Amino acid sequence: MLRITMQLVMILATTAGARAQEGELQRLIDESQAGQTVRVTAGRHDGPLVIRRSMTLAGEPGAIIDAHEKGDAIRIEAPDVTVRGMRITGTGDSLDRENAGIVVLAPRAIIEDNTFDDVLFGIYLKKAADSVIRRNRIGGKDLDLPRRGDGIRLWYSPGCLIEDNNVHDGRDVVIWFSSNVTVRGNLVSRGRYGLHFMYCDDNTLENNSLQDNSVGAFLMYSRRLTLRGNRFARNRGPSGYGIGLKDMDGVTATGNVFDGNRIGIYFDNSPSSVDVQQHFSRNVLAFNDIALAFQPSTKRNHFSENTFLENIEQVAVLGSGRFDGNSFTTDGRGNYWSDYNGYDRGGDGVGDVPYQAQSLFENLMDREPKLRLFLFSPAQQAIEMAARTVPTIRPIPKLTDSAPLMQPILIAMPQQTQASASSLAAVAAGLIVASGLLLTLVGRGPIRNATASTAAPAAQFEMQDSEAVTSTAPLLKVQSLSKRFGRVWAVEDMSFDLRGGEALALWGDNGAGKTTAIRCILGLYRCAAGASIVIVGHDVRRHGKAARTCVGYVPQELAFYDDWKADELLCFFARIKRVHKRRVGQVLAEVGLSDHARKKVAALSGGMKQRLALAAALLADPPLLILDEITANLDAAARRSFLSLLQDQRRRDKAILFTSHRLEEITALADRVLVMQRGRVTAVCEPQQLAQTLGLQVGLRVWVDAAGLDKAVELLHREGFDARRNGRSLSVRVRPDDKGRPLNVLMTGGLTVQDFELDNHSNGEEGVTS
């Protein structure tokens, strides 16, 4: 034997590193004698090879058997053959011919330490009893799953040992018609069925990892199967069972882990024989969609000391029918259920309240699987709550564990590899920092771009039409302004011009249309077609934003952000108006609010708010000021102060448009008055002519000696006044600009005027009546 071995080494060494001469290896195999060892040196050797006598084919590192995409790579037709240490590749891809890396057709073969890649079937044992498949690494062809072959297939091969193999990307590991097989320590991944048993009795599966397959293990029509210490993980194909039991009898499963599968263990008519019991104990079923799924007719399965951890549905009964005849408590020991809500008063580790799997939504899902789409939704919670509240729709418990365990049972299993936590820590810290930065940078951005030049604190106003905007051109030109709310014309056909240094008052009763007109001018309301509003050359309807850069606006109702400080508020509007923030201090000083700059707006008096509004309006030093009911919230002193501020602005050549009810304001500030009634401009006059134009009168109350009251009335009537006795005083109606004359008449007539006052009661709030 030694002579032949040496001869083979010598012959093959000449071709090491390149393709061996065609047929050389087969010739040497054929020439070897029974029991001899043929060593295959590094290099690619042609398949298929056929071994027809007992022998050992031992590959040295780099030895490759290549079938060149035709048929099998190695075919063993004799018993007691060992193939070891080879890389086997390139089988044909015919499913009909079952092209395989190694086909064994005789008993007691040993296939070990080989690597299979690009093979349709990996190792195929046909009637090869008592064979050993050990420490092989088997990878399938890169084909769609249905077109792949099985990584390992046993066919009528009892008594075999399949141990410590790594099978990946194949179809199944199939063990059919083969009893007394031990499958131990294998890893099967990314295939269809990690293991597929049919008609195999007395087999043992232990310490295997079947993961990321469509189904971990599908076990059918077999008896007395022992499952021990296996892990079935993330098997999530269309059926997605960790293990599926179909017509199995006598399964015993202990210390297995089923995690992340669609269904941990699926029972279909298992056990199938009426005299057979099945036992599942000390297994862990965790993070499965469904831990245990039963066809309703399934009976005689017994579960104890298992851990049911965080499965989305602990137990499902698929389809309709009565589910009973299985037990979840053995000898006073039940299982651990992570959703158990009971307690253990005695401290014996067993809950005092039975565990019941009872869920209306789960029942609905089990009958209508498409409703699973609504899993984890608030609708699911609502249904469960309804079921707990309304006894009539409360479902019958699927199972009862009368002795649930309070703690999970720990079993030996390989430690899971953990990714480094540093990356998560970095990401999390980054999130916190990014959140803070986002708020800081976006929320407290600088104002450095507020203006192009710090030397020019106020905004510069762009003139849209230089010819139209000359020193004598109107800053505000309103033509045919109309506005309708529903069927009511709030403003109708209003036209006027306003030039720099000019103040125009809008006068009218409540509802006359003054505020509406101002809002139209500001572009807050859309006015009717045909209107034209031009501010400093900008058409408000088309370029409202540009027009408003030329306007400072003080509203009738002072609406500010009350929790802001006065200077913060002005800074905000300064940014909006693109004005440098130094201007804020200037306008606060201008309106006399410097001492109140750090006060919250809510803490300011009405007069201060009015001045703050004027300060905001003056920020950009606009050529046009529009003020609506400018002194509505002010007392007499504040009113005078405010009017003085506005007079200063007019002297600075600003145009001012304002509305007011108060004649003294009109007189003090306006150059012209537009009198409005029901939306129409009914008169245009100078302020001094307003009272006369409108026939306005104020009420005057005069006290004279009681004896002279009748004489006083007579004297006043004689001079044309509307006078009458009012208790111990006189009430006189006079023009607002003629209040002193009745007093002169009385004194000239020899009566002593004891006192007088404006009759607020008759004048009303506005002070004048028409």
Add this chain to the structure above:
Amino acid sequence: MSVRTVMIIGRKEIRDALRNRWFQCYAAAFTVLALAMAQLSLAGTTLQGLAGFGRTTAALVNLVLLFVPLMALSIAAPSLAGERERGTLAYLLAQPVNRLEVLFGKFVGLGVSLVAALGLGFGVAGLSIAAKGHAQGLAGFLVLTAMTMTLALAMLSVGLLVSALVRKASVAVGMVIVLWLALTLFSDLGLMGGSLMFRLRMDELFHLALLNPLEVFKMSVLRSMHASLDVLGPAATYAVQEYGRWLGLIFAAALTAWIVAPMALAALLFARRPLS
């Protein structure tokens, strides 16, 4: 429309949000919720290193599903309507700004505030997970964070649409609560009933579910945190097989549409609608 003006108004909104007690409560509550989610999810993984997406995690995702839309909707609803009611909107619009700048400024400001609050919550939760030495599902964590933020922006957009429609803050808040109930509860219950009554096909059911942004959020989060979307049954399996790797993009597009469409509608209505 000036981006600069949008940002100025956005800053104002951030400032207001940070001083808003409701917003502070929401942010604190979300951080606590995220921490609880992290800790309780981890509690299940301490058993011999097993990790996965279980009932507890699912229930807490469910809480996020309820909480974040409520947070975003109720912050957004009073923003325009409240200012309109107080009169500050009219005053603001009398300044050199246009309506779209105000609307988008509010979106940016409130959006940044929401995203920052959520980022803070997730950051704290992430640190607590990392402190215990767990780092599985980093990608899922990132997707959950991103999708939660996107959902918040979508609900913000819806809230602003409501706010642009009504004149009173109280009415706006009432409307968004009804809307929140509709999105979280009634639409799913309706779809469940409809699918049974009309025997909806899987594709019909999935596509109808895509119309609800909360369902889209749930599916996208499950897809990233769970081994597979098929946990949601045949309709989700159909989606996985039909759309494959495009599914993530479809979810992102659906949520983005829920940001864009309501904002576009809000812009249209807000630009045309009378001020009061």
